[in-house]
Amino acid sequence: MYQGLQSADVDLYSSTPRSEFETRYRQLREGFDQPMTRFDTEMAFQKFVALAHQAHTRIELTIRVILLIVQRVEPGFRWRSPWWMIN
Numbered sequence: 001m002y003q004g005l006q007s008a009d010v011d012l013y014s015s016t017p018r019s020e021f022e023t024r025y026r027q028l029r030e031g032f033d034q035p036m037t038r039f040d041t042e043m044a045f046q047k048f049v050a051l052a053h054q055a056h057t058r059i060e061l062t063i064r065v066i067l068l069i070v071q072r073v074e075p076g077f078r079w080r081s082p083w084w085m086i087n
Contacts (some may be wrong), residue, residue: 001045005057016054024048039068 002025006012013021028048036044049057 005049005052009052009054009057011054012052012057016051021051024051039040 002021010065025048031044
């Protein structure tokens, strides 16, 4: 993931020094010492990518992950499909 981020963004280190990225990447890898849910994994990646402080540098989230985020913030939230989607 980090190599892809480096090759895709020429200004990756414009807001956050490379040394900070390297330190945080090492911490991220060391933090994967036990099983994690997909949600927790994607959130960890998202936080790492956010170090770039650039809107175009992001990880695309699936609708399922977006709903999990919303449900953590608003526990009573219920998804209702729009008329054009079939469950």
